[in-house]
Amino acid sequence: MIKTLASRIWKFFKSFQLTIVLLACLMALVVLCTLAQVEMGTQGAVNAYMRSFFVWRQFSFLSFPLPVFPGGGLVGLLLTLNLIAKTLDIQRSWAKAGMWLVHAGLVILFAGEFVAGMMQVDTNMSIEVGQTVNYVQSYKNMELAVIDTTDPAWDEVYSVPDTLLAKGGSIAIPGTPITLNVKRYYPNSELSNLPPGAPPSLATAGIGPGISVVERPTVTNDNELNTGSVFVEPVAGGRSYGIWLASMALGAPQSFTHEGHTYLLTMRLRRQYLPYAFTLKQFRHDVYPGTEIPKNFSSLVQVVNPSQKESREVLIYMNQPLRYEGKTFYQASFGKNDTLSILSVVENPGWLLPYVSCVLVSLGLLVHFAIVLRRSLKRRQDKKEG
Numbered sequence: 582m583i584k585t586l587a588s589r590i591w592k593f594f595k596s597f598q599l600t601i602v603l604l605a606c607l608m609a610l611v612v613l614c615t616l617a618q619v620e621m622g623t624q625g626a627v628n629a630y631m632r633s634f635f636v637w638r639q640f641s642f643l644s645f646p647l648p649v650f651p652g653g654g655l656v657g658l659l660l661t662l663n664l665i666a667k668t669l670d671i672q673r674s675w676a677k678a679g680m681w682l683v684h685a686g687l688v689i690l691f692a693g694e695f696v697a698g699m700m701q702v703d704t705n706m707s708i709e710v711g712q713t714v715n716y717v718q719s720y721k722n723m724e725l726a727v728i729d730t731t732d733p734a735w736d737e738v739y740s741v742p743d744t745l746l747a748k749g750g751s752i753a754i755p756g757t758p759i760t761l762n763v764k765r766y767y768p769n770s771e772l773s774n775l776p777p778g779a780p781p782s783l784a785t786a787g788i789g790p791g792i793s794v795v796e797r798p799t800v801t802n803d804n805e806l807n808t809g810s811v812f813v814e815p816v817a818g819g820r821s822y823g824i825w826l827a828s829m830a831l832g833a834p835q836s837f838t839h840e841g842h843t844y845l846l847t848m849r850l851r852r853q854y855l856p857y858a859f860t861l862k863q864f865r866h867d868v869y870p871g872t873e874i875p876k877n878f879s880s881l882v883q884v885v886n887p888s889q890k891e892s893r894e895v896l897i898y899m900n901q902p903l904r905y906e907g908k909t910f911y912q913a914s915f916g917k918n919d920t921l922s923i924l925s926v927v928e929n930p931g932w933l934l935p936y937v938s939c940v941l942v943s944l945g946l947l948v949h950f951a952i953v954l955r956r957s958l959k960r961r962q963d964k965k966e967g
Contacts, residue, residue, distance in 0.1 A: 595666035603660045610636075610653050624703075624720070625801030632698040634658075654698065661691045676956075679949025686941030693934030701929040704853065705913065708861045708882075710920045715858035717908075717926045719851040723809040725827055726852075727754055727761075728834070728845040742851060743768070746811050757817075759844065764812040764824055769797045771808065772830045782826070783812040787835040787846075789826030809848055815839075857886035857906065862894065864922045866915055878912045880922040897924065 593599060614630035621629060630636055631653035637646040668684035671677050704717040722743060729737035739754045746752075746766045753760045764783055775782060775793045784790050794810050810828035814821055817839045825835060827848040834847035860883040867877040879898035884891065884905065897903050903910040909932070913925035 594662050595670050599663050603656050606651055606656050622802040657691055661688060664688055676952055679945045679952055682941050682945025682948060686938045686945060689934055690938035693931045696931030697929050704926045706924040706926055708859060708922055710861050710864055713858050713860040716852045716854045722851040723848060724851040725811060726847050726849055729842055730845055731842045743809055759815050759817045762814040762816060764814060767794060767796045767810040769799045769807040770810040771795045771797050772828055784824050784826040786823030787825045792826060856888055859884060861922055864919055866919045878915060880912055
């Protein structure tokens with residue numbers, strides 16, 4: 582009974598019919614993902630269709646979403662299992678060495694996409710000419726930064742990610758006596774001056790008491806950014822410092838003082854600080870003569886890494902990124918009349934796997950071709966001798 586069931590499962594996973602169905606699902610996902618980019622943006626559509634195990638749909642008559650189609654994660658997993666099963670079914674002999682290499686390369690290719698989907702982190706670095714920057718920031722995710730500016734030579738930065746703010750409650754700030762009581766969090770909001778006669782704001786300190794906050798639907802388009810806002814109450818030493826409004830729409834941070842320490846509160850895109858810094862020495866925006874068609878973007882940066890005692894200049898330009906300390910810096914965009922350079926920063930632990938896959942597939946095809954050619958030549962020689 583058990584052997585029969587295992588045999589059926591094995592037969593199912595190595596079947597060619599399963600391969601066809603999964604490839605058809607993959608093609609359908611590509612089409613659906615491409616169409617969804619109009620409303621959801623590139624990253625939102627990729628996450629919803631290609632990097633999930635199911636495509637979910639919210640129906641008006643239900644309070645919870647339902648899975649309506651297999652996602653790219655599930656299809657990719659089944660394709661990998663199907664490929665492994667078909668690989669193990671190949672005859673174990675030198676005559677099939679090429680096919681083994683090809684299949685191994687394809688398995689590694691799928692593994693590389695899985696690692697990229699699950700572990701790749703996309704951020705960016707915006708840097709102006711003459712400016713030195715030692716952090717990268719998220720495209721969409723936000724954080725509430727609590728910054729101790731007491732020391733004039735050094736700022737101590739503590740951050741609370743938006744995912745934690747969304748949960749609400751009390752959040753202790755490690756390394757400080759401060760606890761933040763989250764009163765309300767808005768993933769996306771619109772701010773305006775509080776009109777006369779309107780209900781009072783939740784805020785009691787800073788500029789918040791004069792501002793009205795209205796919640797808006799979150800956006801996922803590439804060219805749109807959510808305006809996250811939060812009402813928080815800092816408490817330290819048993820004392821409340823009032824309820825403050827921090828928002829992406831507020832340009833300047835607000836501050837309060839506790840026992841001689843000055844703390845700033847500001848909402849911003851989530852940052853990751855680096856043990857090294859980039860200084861933009863020069864930015865070039867070259868166009869084809871007589872046109873406004875871009876020919877090349879390039880950033881000349883000074884990389885300073887105190888821990889490695891390193892200081893050198895590097896030119897980053899189109900199709901020539903900088904790979905440094907596990908991150909890849911690409912020239913992505915520019916602004917402020919060619920004085921601002923925007924670098925796309927990708928951290929992908931599996932970036933080498935597609936190259937390994939291509940080498941194995943190419944080598945496997947060459948080996949298979951050589952084996953078939955040798956066999957063909959041998960048959961021809963045998964016919965001549967016969």
